Amino acid sequence: MPAEGDGDPACPVDAGRHPLHNLWRLRHYLRPHAAEFGWLLLAGLAATGAGIAVPLVAQRVVDGPVARQDPAGLFRLAGLALLLGLVEALLIFIRRWVQSSSSMRIEAAIREDVYAHLQRLPTSFHDRWQSGQLLSRVTSDLSVLRRFLSFGLFFLILNLVTYLAVVTLLIRLHPALGLLVAASAVPLFLISRRFARHYHAASRRMQDQQGDVATLVEETAQGLRTMKAYGRGPELAARFATGARALHDTGVGKGRLLARTSALLDLVPNLTLGVVLVAGAAAAAGGVLTIGELVAFVSLQLMLIWPVQSLGWIIANGQEAATAADRVREVLDTPPAIVDAPHALALRRADVRGRLRFERVSFRYPGTTAPVLREIDLTVEPGETVALVGATGCGKSTLLSLVPRLHEVTGGRITLDGHDLRELRLSALRRLVGVAFEEPTLFSMSVWENLTLGRPEAGEDEVRAALALAQADFAYELPWGLATRVGEQGLSLSGGQRQRLALARAVLGRPALLVLDDPLSALDVHTEALVETALKRVLRTTTALLVVHRPSTIALADRVALLEEGRITAVGRHSELLAAVPAYRAVLSAGPAPAPPGDRGLVRS
Numbered sequence: 001m002p003a004e005g006d007g008d009p010a011c012p013v014d015a016g017r018h019p020l021h022n023l024w025r026l027r028h029y030l031r032p033h034a035a036e037f038g039w040l041l042l043a044g045l046a047a048t049g050a051g052i053a054v055p056l057v058a059q060r061v062v063d064g065p066v067a068r069q070d071p072a073g074l075f076r077l078a079g080l081a082l083l084l085g086l087v088e089a090l091l092i093f094i095r096r097w098v099q100s101s102s103s104m105r106i107e108a109a110i111r112e113d114v115y116a117h118l119q120r121l122p123t124s125f126h127d128r129w130q131s132g133q134l135l136s137r138v139t140s141d142l143s144v145l146r147r148f149l150s151f152g153l154f155f156l157i158l159n160l161v162t163y164l165a166v167v168t169l170l171i172r173l174h175p176a177l178g179l180l181v182a183a184s185a186v187p188l189f190l191i192s193r194r195f196a197r198h199y200h201a202a203s204r205r206m207q208d209q210q211g212d213v214a215t216l217v218e219e220t221a222q223g224l225r226t227m228k229a230y231g232r233g234p235e236l237a238a239r240f241a242t243g244a245r246a247l248h249d250t251g252v253g254k255g256r257l258l259a260r261t262s263a264l265l266d267l268v269p270n271l272t273l274g275v276v277l278v279a280g281a282a283a284a285a286g287g288v289l290t291i292g293e294l295v296a297f298v299s300l301q302l303m304l305i306w307p308v309q310s311l312g313w314i315i316a317n318g319q320e321a322a323t324a325a326d327r328v329r330e331v332l333d334t335p336p337a338i339v340d341a342p343h344a345l346a347l348r349r350a351d352v353r354g355r356l357r358f359e360r361v362s363f364r365y366p367g368t369t370a371p372v373l374r375e376i377d378l379t380v381e382p383g384e385t386v387a388l389v390g391a392t393g394c395g396k397s398t399l400l401s402l403v404p405r406l407h408e409v410t411g412g413r414i415t416l417d418g419h420d421l422r423e424l425r426l427s428a429l430r431r432l433v434g435v436a437f438e439e440p441t442l443f444s445m446s447v448w449e450n451l452t453l454g455r456p457e458a459g460e461d462e463v464r465a466a467l468a469l470a471q472a473d474f475a476y477e478l479p480w481g482l483a484t485r486v487g488e489q490g491l492s493l494s495g496g497q498r499q500r501l502a503l504a505r506a507v508l509g510r511p512a513l514l515v516l517d518d519p520l521s522a523l524d525v526h527t528e529a530l531v532e533t534a535l536k537r538v539l540r541t542t543t544a545l546l547v548v549h550r551p552s553t554i555a556l557a558d559r560v561a562l563l564e565e566g567r568i569t570a571v572g573r574h575s576e577l578l579a580a581v582p583a584y585r586a587v588l589s590a591g592p593a594p595a596p597p598g599d600r601g602l603v604r605s
């Protein structure tokens with residue numbers, strides 16, 4: 001089970017709450033547009049008022065000029081009806097015009113907040129959420145919300161007011177028939193309630209399925225080469241077809257539910273209209289109702305058909321918006337686990353000596369029971385380079401990720417110059433730490449932007465020095481030099497090129513701490529030797545922790561720490577460990593020979 005508050009997509013945060021609870025919690029996005037919304041509503045109500053007035057004018061036409069055969073009065077009242085019609089059309093136009101721009105702004109505001117929150121959430125959150133589920137939340141769910149906040153909600157209010165106003169007028173015109181029309185609200189309410197319940201569940205299912213399909217498409221796009229190389233196209237296509245079919249079935253189910261409900265919603269006012277026509281004609285024949293009143297009554301009642309018919313669509317839209325709000329709040333309600341302490345210290349580069357100390361550090365991934373790291377004690381002195389060596393899966397990358405606080409220690413503490421990392425301001429800490437991961441990620445932006453990601457203020461000289469150090473001068477040879485946009489995830493570059501750019505990014509600005517996860521793994525022997533030579537110069541001026549898989553890279557380190565199943569079992573010079581620790585020899589024996597022994601105590605095995 002995932003850890004509580006980790007925002008696992010499988011456990012909706014608000015299970016058990018009222019279906020509209022989360023939609024209600026988004027009301028503050030409407031607040032900046034309250035005045036606009038008020039005017040819109042006013043325009044809508046005025047248009048409805050103008051519409052309602054037309055049958056009342058018709059009543060006067062029939063009972064007045066038509067009955068008295070008075071053409072002058074007829075033209076006056078017809079002119080009034082025409083004017084009311086024009087006013088109604090104008091108000092509807094104004095309302096629609098304004099409505100679209102405010103709804104787009106509301107959607108953009110929510111989207112910005114969700115994106116900003118995603119940035120603050122810990123890596124453990126992103127480890128556990130499928131990217132397609134996040135994607136569908138910031139795209140389709142927000143569009144659904146926009147539609148509801150701008151149209152669904154508006155028409156819900158407008159139609160309700162229209163219904164109440166018309167029914168009141170009907171009761172005044174003929175109390176018994178008016179009450180009959182009012183009573184038809186009971187079956188309408190029951191039908192709507194039942195529909196809302198079923199539609200809510202179907203909407204949630206469909207929006208989740210949309211996320212699943214988006215995930216599948218995204219994974220396929222990212223892993224296209226692997227998929228093709230292994231000839232797995234048909235299997236993936238079959239998986240996709242299953243997901244798409246499930247989505248289709250849910251969509252069809254929803255459509256049919258809406259169709260059934262719309263038919264029932266249509267039936268109720270039409271049945272009532274039939275009864276009214278018969279009873280109204282009888283009342284007119286009996287002299288209880290004038291012909292004009294009957295015309296007005298029926299015309300007014302016809303005005304209820306659209307609000308009732310649209311009820312199905314409005315409820316459907318509302319339910320979709322409610323589930324969209326649930327899904328968006330699942331992200332927004334996940335607390336950013338790694339945040340600044342109240343009086344966090346903003347250490348500056350100039351004030352840092354660079355003594356990094358792990359004190360009885362333990363770590364367990366959220367949602368798992370077994371710790372990956374146990375009781376780690378390790379000190380890296382200022383300017384020292386320590387290599388982490390260990391079998392695959394023993395926890396090396398995890399240990400590195402604790403330094404820039406991508407994950408938070410679950411036991412013990414890590415200090416920099418005696419300050420617990422949790423007492424440092426996150427932004428300051430991350431500026432002090434240069435990081436290059438095993439899988440170098442480049443974003444769809446220019447080489448320059450990729451390089452200066454963590455240090456946007458870096459100058460040309462610094463960038464040039466970093467590129468030279470990482471043997472990445474090839475970047476100047478790209479079609480537009482450093483302005484060249486590298487493709488999605490830098491795929492248009494080779495693995496070695498990407499790794500060198502990622503290394504240049506890490507060393508840019510000479511960080512106080514350098515954390516490199518096997519930074520030379522994708523380089524050819526010649527480039528590796530060149531990068532090593534340059535890197536040695538940088539390592540002299542900074543404290544560094546390196547994950548090393550290849551014995552040749554150990555030459556960069558002053559000391560080596562052997563990690564076995566989450567524990568550090570030996571620390572020392574390479575030569576000492578090689579001589580005294582069989583497990584160390586065993587880990588290295590799989591790789592190529594390390595550099596010859598020198599004053600750093602390195603030996604060639």
Ligand SMILES: Nc1ncnc2c1ncn2[C@@H]1O[C@H](COP(=O)(O)OP(=O)(O)OP(=O)(O)O)[C@@H](O)[C@H]1O
Pocket residue numbers: 124127365368372390391392393394395396397398399438
């Ligand atoms: N996000 C995660 N959630 C849960 N467990 C994880 C996560 N990432 C890694 N692990 C587990 O933690 C353990 C250590 O992983 P880690 O990547 O730190 O190992 P490593 O020593 O760097 O391996 P390698 O040398 O292959 O890169 C592994 O058992 C792995 O399955």
